[in-house]
Amino acid sequence: MLLEKALLEKSDLQKFNMYRHLKSWESRTFTINDLSRATGLSYQQTYNSFQDLLVDLRQLTPELKNIKHNALLEARTFTVSVDQYRLFLVENSLAFMFVDYLLHCTEPTLVAFCETHFVSRSTFFRKINGLKNLLARYGLKFSYANLNIKGNEANIRLVLFYIYWLVFHGLKWPFKTVDYAAVKQQQAHLSQGMQLNELQILQEQYLLGMCATRIKTNHLLSPQADHLFPMPMIPYPVPDTLDLTEHQIATEYGFYQFYQYTGCTFTDTPKTQYFYHYCQEERNLAWQFVQELLGFFSQCCSAQLIHQMNADHVLITNLLRLATRIQYSQQIAPVAADFVEQIIQPAQHHTLAQQLTNFFDSIAANQQMAIFMRERLGMREALLQILLPYASELEKQGTLHIQLLIEDGLTSYLLESYLTTLPITTILKPQQKGITPDLIITTLDTTLLPPTTAPVFSWPLCADDNSYFVLWHRLKDIYQQKTL
Incomplete structure (x- = not known):
């Protein structure tokens, strides 16, 4: 992990x-x-x-x-x-003790922490290096002069929530200054009408406990844009120990709803349907982003595949959730999956990763999509995970379809072997119907070929390294024209 x-x-x-x-x-x-x-x-x-x-x-x-x-x-x-x-090891690690100190202490100082734990500053900085790198992924960093975590408060809360949830995992209540009974009551009120299991209830309690702890140390959320997600008209109960204005209470409630609606799930729940239809009716920026993405893929994929993706409400909703998280935090926002080893890496699906890079290039001039362009590297990683069920189909349909008209023998064997090693090419079967080739490679004289709209590449019977080099550049040019 x-x-x-x-x-x-x-x-x-x-x-x-x-x-x-x-x-x-x-x-x-x-x-x-x-x-x-x-x-x-x-x-x-x-x-x-x-x-x-x-x-x-x-x-x-x-x-x-x-x-x-x-x-x-x-x-x-x-x-x-x-x-x-895991809990035993983490609770005794200096990095976690530092996080816990920052979370609960109202006036933390680096000197006090190092003296309490009998560590030098050099040892301290070495042992929190991994934690610094984790925070940096979400635009967060430590400030040592006025000891604190600097950055977007929503991202700070989410990172801390996932750390505490994954470490404690319900084994004990980790928020020392927050009454567990009050949080249980608050969570029960907020989840009225929801069908939550024990795991989900515990997660929400941890989130609310984290929020209460941050409020107690005077770390408040900034107001966010409206109409990003549904805001059911349920009074947001605040424990008596938290002194908040009505406006601050509304902002806290918005963050709770943000967590409710934008975490990726892979089951078709009522909440998934509700958020999907909300974005569809609002035609908000998240919905426009998803339509741009599907429109891009429609240029290189079959209408049947695009229809299948459009009909997959779980897929579309997860794409909407990703776009909404970016809008809410104005940068990449953490999700639980970020804290475990990734299922796939960009290198494992090179073609899809390249297609997504080309997609972001295609929306670069659209000012409405500027926030997504700014966060495109993190979004590309997230999109790879979300599109995983369709990765093989998208990659296959995003490749170049090559028709071979060459003598059957050593020449054809060597050329086919080469083409099958390339991630951007698919060789059409003889007499395959319904697919227009992106390139015809032939050893025939071009004047002997029947009329065709596809480009033709003449292949010499005595092909050498330079022949393959020229072919690769031709394929690359056609691929870029097709996917841009």
Whole structure:
């Protein structure tokens, strides 16, 4: 998990990774060699890390001190859950202790923190480097003169919420200055009529607890644009301990609704339908962005695929949510998936990534889309994740369709082998109907070909490296013309 890499030191990461493997095994016993193979560490590194792991687990389960040595190599001996061990490691990490200090302290100073934890400034800066990089993804940074997190308050709250949710995961209430009973009552009032499961209820309680903690330390939200998402007319209950004006209460309620409507989900819930129809009726900027995206793909994809995508309300709603998050925060806003290892990377879907780059180039002159252009790099990553169910179809239909009219033999074998290695080409089958080729490659004299609107590329029987080089540049030119 990316969050663990940001908060834990290398030795703690090794222990945590080892424990995850250990807890996932079904075999009754294991050896140090088993752990070594699973973690990729040397035998000596594994042995040392396992001994350190035992020290931690004995703190969590004191009865381990009385267990015989042989029993320590039995999986059933370890009763601590993975979540519990993660929480133990993170709570004892300097990076998290610093976050927790900033969250709860009304007048934090770097000197006081370093003195309390007996660390030098150089050690402190080294140990929070991963955390700094995580915050920077969302335009956030630490200010050390007046110790604080600087940046968009909505993004600060979301980052802190996801950190605390993923670390504590319902194991205990982490917000020391906020009454849990009051938050439970507040959440129950706000979720009237919603069908939430236990997990969703806990998440909302953590979000509300985070917001209350930030308010208590005088970190308030800035007003946001209207009509980005529905605002049901439910009075927003505020605990008596929070002194807010009516305008500030309305802004807090807006943030709660922002969280409700803009987190990606992959099930067709009533909330998904409600947000989809709201954007459709408003014809707001998020809706216009999605129409621009589908219009771009319609230039290189079949009408059937575009119709299928348009009919997929879950897909369209997730695209609308992404665009709305950008509008609300005026920059990339975090979602839960950002804090775990990504399912796909741009390199794994090079063609789709390039198509998305070309899409943003196509809207560069549209002033209405300026906010999306500014955040295009982060949006491209998010779009890759959202479009994953359609990635193979989009990439296949976004490629060049090549028709070969060449002698069957070594020449055709070498050329076909080359073309199949390229991510931007698809070879049409002989006599394939319904698809107009983007390029015809032939060894025939062009005067012998039947009339065609497709460009023709003459291929020599004695092709050399230069022939392939010239062909590649021709293919690249046609591909850019097709996808721009």
